[in-house]
Amino acid sequence: MLTLEFFLIISAALFSLGFAAVLTRRNVIMILIGIELMLSSANLNFIAFWRFGPDPDALTGVLFVLFSIAVAAAEAAVGLALIILIYRHFKSTNTFNFSLLNG
Amino acid sequence: MADHFWISHFLWLVPVVPLLAAGMLSVSGNSRRNRAVILTLGAQILSFILASLLFITVIRAQGGTEEVVRLAVNFTWFEFGDTALRLGLLLDPLNAAMLVMVTFIGLLICIFSVGYMSRDPNFTRFFAFLSLFSAAMLGLLVSNSLLLLFICWELVGLASYLLIGFWYQKPSAAAAAQKAFITTRIGDLGFFLGMIWLYRETGTLLFYDGGAGLLEQAALHGLATGTTIGGLALSTATALLLFCGAMGKSGQFPLHVWLPDAMEGPTPVSALIHAATMVAAGVFLVARAFPLFAATAGPDTVATALIAVTWVGAFTALFAACIAVAQTDIKRILAYSTVSQLGFMMIALGVGGVAAAIFHLIAHAFFKALLFLGAGSVIHGCHDEQDIRKMGGLRRFMPATFATYAIGMMALAGFPFFFSGFWSKEEILHLAQGWPASPIPFYLALAGTFLTAFYMTRQMVYVFFGNYRADQASSEKASESRPHESPPIMTVPLTVLAAGAVLLGLVATPAWPWFHHFIEGGAATLEFGKLFTAGTLGLMLLSIVLVAAGVGAAWFLYARTSLGTAERDPLERKRPGLYRALAQRLYVDEFYDATVIRFHHAAGRAADALDRFVWHGLVMAVSGFSVLLSRASQAVDRRFFNRGFDTGCETLRTSGGRVSRWHTGNIQTYLAYIGAGLVLLIVFFAWIQQA
Numbered sequence: 168m169l170t171l172e173f174f175l176i177i178s179a180a181l182f183s184l185g186f187a188a189v190l191t192r193r194n195v196i197m198i199l200i201g202i203e204l205m206l207s208s209a210n211l212n213f214i215a216f217w218r219f220g221p222d223p224d225a226l227t228g229v230l231f232v233l234f235s236i237a238v239a240a241a242e243a244a245v246g247l248a249l250i251i252l253i254y255r256h257f258k259s260t261n262t263f264n265f266s267l268l269n270g
Numbered sequence: 271m272a273d274h275f276w277i278s279h280f281l282w283l284v285p286v287v288p289l290l291a292a293g294m295l296s297v298s299g300n301s302r303r304n305r306a307v308i309l310t311l312g313a314q315i316l317s318f319i320l321a322s323l324l325f326i327t328v329i330r331a332q333g334g335t336e337e338v339v340r341l342a343v344n345f346t347w348f349e350f351g352d353t354a355l356r357l358g359l360l361l362d363p364l365n366a367a368m369l370v371m372v373t374f375i376g377l378l379i380c381i382f383s384v385g386y387m388s389r390d391p392n393f394t395r396f397f398a399f400l401s402l403f404s405a406a407m408l409g410l411l412v413s414n415s416l417l418l419l420f421i422c423w424e425l426v427g428l429a430s431y432l433l434i435g436f437w438y439q440k441p442s443a444a445a446a447a448q449k450a451f452i453t454t455r456i457g458d459l460g461f462f463l464g465m466i467w468l469y470r471e472t473g474t475l476l477f478y479d480g481g482a483g484l485l486e487q488a489a490l491h492g493l494a495t496g497t498t499i500g501g502l503a504l505s506t507a508t509a510l511l512l513f514c515g516a517m518g519k520s521g522q523f524p525l526h527v528w529l530p531d532a533m534e535g536p537t538p539v540s541a542l543i544h545a546a547t548m549v550a551a552g553v554f555l556v557a558r559a560f561p562l563f564a565a566t567a568g569p570d571t572v573a574t575a576l577i578a579v580t581w582v583g584a585f586t587a588l589f590a591a592c593i594a595v596a597q598t599d600i601k602r603i604l605a606y607s608t609v610s611q612l613g614f615m616m617i618a619l620g621v622g623g624v625a626a627a628i629f630h631l632i633a634h635a636f637f638k639a640l641l642f643l644g645a646g647s648v649i650h651g652c653h654d655e656q657d658i659r660k661m662g663g664l665r666r667f668m669p670a671t672f673a674t675y676a677i678g679m680m681a682l683a684g685f686p687f688f689f690s691g692f693w694s695k696e697e698i699l700h701l702a703q704g705w706p707a708s709p710i711p712f713y714l715a716l717a718g719t720f721l722t723a724f725y726m727t728r729q730m731v732y733v734f735f736g737n738y739r740a741d742q743a744s745s746e747k748a749s750e751s752r753p754h755e756s757p758p759i760m761t762v763p764l765t766v767l768a769a770g771a772v773l774l775g776l777v778a779t780p781a782w783p784w785f786h787h788f789i790e791g792g793a794a795t796l797e798f799g800k801l802f803t804a805g806t807l808g809l810m811l812l813s814i815v816l817v818a819a820g821v822g823a824a825w826f827l828y829a830r831t832s833l834g835t836a837e838r839d840p841l842e843r844k845r846p847g848l849y850r851a852l853a854q855r856l857y858v859d860e861f862y863d864a865t866v867i868r869f870h871h872a873a874g875r876a877a878d879a880l881d882r883f884v885w886h887g888l889v890m891a892v893s894g895f896s897v898l899l900s901r902a903s904q905a906v907d908r909r910f911f912n913r914g915f916d917t918g919c920e921t922l923r924t925s926g927g928r929v930s931r932w933h934t935g936n937i938q939t940y941l942a943y944i945g946a947g948l949v950l951l952i953v954f955f956a957w958i959q960q961a
Contacts, residue, residue, distance in 0.1 A: 190942050198938070266935030 174215035181208035289405035295398035318373035328366040358414030378763040383538040385759035403429035407547040434535040446534035453528040457518020464511025494565040505565040509575035520552025530605040537646030545639035583616025584711035591721035596852035625786035626697040633690035637681035640767035644675035658732040674764040683723040690775035723820025731828040
């Protein structure tokens with residue numbers, strides 16, 4: 168039997184993987200993909216808490232996830248647009264090349 | 271009296287009109303020469319017309335009655351507490367006559383000045399001062415309050431200072447101006463003290479105030495009976511203090527030294543000072559305050575103050591006449607002659623003859639103004655030469671000046687019968703002879719009369735007779751340095767004054783003493799018989815003999831010998847010691863130098879040393895202490911406060927620099943921090959769950 172802990176651990180692993188990708192990858196597109204992974208882990212949490220919650224028959228979790236995916240799509244669009252602008256400006260998508268806000 | 275009262279409304283205009291002219295001139299530019307002349311002369315003419323109207327009004331109001339007309343207009347100047355300080359204007363025969371004299375002579379002098387000062391660059395300033403001088407003197411004459419009189423008195427002093435020092439570029443003129451101001455100020459101190467004292471005793475400074483004035487019966491009685499230290503009557507003490515002021519202004523003996531030096535000013539100024547304004551002020555003050563001077567407790571005693579006035583006058587009359595004998599500067603001789611004549615006026619006042627004094631004052635004003643303007647004409651004609659030894663023979667070059675000067679000289683010397691000076695001096699001698707206190711002033715005055723004739727004749731001989739002596743010195747340019755007659759604008763006033771000097775005598779002869787009755791009340795009648803009473807006739811003969819002796823002696827000494835700069839004065843040849851002492855003005859200036867001025871210098875040096883060593887040391891000690899304190903404060907600042915603050919700043923800076931290294935600008939580093947934070951939070955919450 169699959170328990171809540173099982174899903175939560177998978178979700179945490181997924182989040183950690185995504186976060187690791189965001190922290191370690193130098194390519195901005197890869198960072199964006201890492202962010203998508205982290206979002207997916209959040210969505211998985213929503214579904215898991217809905218399934219194992221007090222009222223599994225209401226469609227609350229699914230609906231929430233649907234909105235979240237729509238927001239993530241919009242966010243990905245904005246992120247890609249930013250990446251294109253960064254690339255036009257710096258001729259690069261490597262994060263080493265645009266650390267202008269250093270102290 | 272009421273129908274004459276309208277004129278008192280115009281009384282204030284007499285001094286105010288020249289004052290306005292002075293004010294307007296002082297703010298107008300120096301190039302407005304025509305405007306200066308029009309304003310000054312216009313104001314003088316207007317004042318003269320007003321003064322004449324006032325004079326006529328007083329004559330008509332007097333109308334031969336025994337009562338003396340006296341119109342006083344008093345007003346409150348300001349109030350403090352319960353008391354009010356009141357000033358007032360006064361019109362009586364005394365100042366009505368003086369007003370006419372001052373405005374008339376002032377007018378003539380202004381006309382003369384237009385010619386005399388025509389080349390001066392400060393023409394406008396001169397006329398502004400001249401107007402101020404007239405205004406101050408006229409204000410002095412019309413005031414009915416000792417305080418208002420004192421204010422105008424000081425204004426006269428100020429104007430004289432400005433005018434004597436008019437050519438302030440000349441050091442001697444600047445020094446003379448200061449000397450005049452300071453010397454008269456010494457007298458003014460007495461005046462001021464006397465004024466304050468009178469105010470304390472009587473509570474008023476008004477002369478006439480419907481019975482409550484200073485010079486009216488109630489106040490005088492109180493003053494004459496009250497005594498102060500040494501049993502001196504209050505009236506005597508205050509009168510003597512006032513007389514100090516009069517001595518300063520009128521150049522009486524101890525304070526006469528400024529008057530000859532005042533010759534440094536332009537000659538019209540000398541004429542104005544000596545004739546109409548400055549020196550007349552002192553005599554006028556004594557005449558105005560005469561009831562105070564004459565106040566005695568008992569009916570038959572001679573007032574102590576008047577005795578002092580007589581003696582000072584008598585001594586000055588002879589003293590100055592002696593000095594005048596040995597002077598060589600044309601204006602200086604006239605200056606000493608003025609001092610001497612003022613002595614005569616003081617004698618007249620002292621022996622009780624106010625009318626005689628004022629008449630001599632007015633007559634003297636005419637002929638002395640005439641002589642000074644004549645001297646100005648001579649100086650002008652001789653290219654600013656003032657030494658009579660370098661003149662001579664001017665009779666041929668300047669006939670108009672010679673004729674008028676001769677009239678002035680004869681009036682001053684007291685030539686018999688046709689000249690005002692004869693009659694006025696005769697009156698004074700007559701009064702002095704009958705003075706009960708002492709006969710000596712009479713003899714001093716007689717000696718003064720003799721010397722007056724002597725030195726005036728000497729001057730005439732030097733200036734107008736013989737040969738022109740400046741030619742010998744510079745014969746090559748003799749033709750262009752030839753003296754010339756002055757323009758009509760200068761000779762016309764001389765002629766008018768000469769006429770006045772002669773005709774004025776007619777109103778005060780013993781046969782028709784109109785002037786005396788005008789001043790003192792009573793009707794004048796024409797009685798030729800009075801001329802031939804024993805006392806009058808004898809005295810007249812005596813003074814004629816004296817004048818003739820003076821003229822004859824001078825003529826004998828000077829007209830028959832050669833005169834010049836190289837030769838010694840004939841008098842010096844005979845009595846060298848005496849002549850030198852007289853030429854050095856009897857060492858009065860030297861005496862003052864040795865005593866008063868040396869004392870002042872010593873006091874000044876002491877004050878300077880005190881300043882330099884004591885006060886300077888103290889100031890330096892205080893300032894040194896302050897500097898020391900501030901040094902310490904600076905050190906504390908630098909060592910403690912600054913260092914602490916600097917260290918703080920430095921620490922903040924380095925730590926900031928260190929922290930700023932965390933800001934890599936790389937977004938992933940930041941995310942790593944966030945991640946670390948997240949992990950920490952998780953650990954923290956997990957730990958809380960455990961606990």
